[in-house]
Amino acid sequence: MKKLIKISAFATLAFVGALGIQSFTSATSDSTEKVLGNIEFKVINDTSSEYKYCVNGGHNYISAGASKGFSYSEGTEIKHLEGSNCGNTWFKVTSSMHGKSFKLSELK
Secondary structure (H helix, E strand, C coil), X not given: CHHHHHHHHHHHHHHHXXXXXXXXXXXXXXXXXXXXXXXXXXXXXXXXXXXXXXXXXXXXXXXXXXXXXXXXXXXXXXXXEECCEEEEEEEECCHHHCCCEEEHHHHC
């Protein structure tokens, strides 16, 4: 009886584990498809100076010559940082941005 319980418990655990793994794996065939509800893209700072920006009130930057990955929901506004305040909108995140890279000089 104990052996049957052990086998049953193992089978149940294996089944639950397989379901868990399956629920976290997905295949995407379309590069414009959202991943986990966010649009993922990259901005490459192709200028010779650091660029400062705001997202949802938080300040951030991209160093000169560096690239930065972004992952935000569609419609999120990325704003210029003007002094210590968020300024005008730099751009809004759209679904067409997913999986792409953009040069900073082209977004300004």
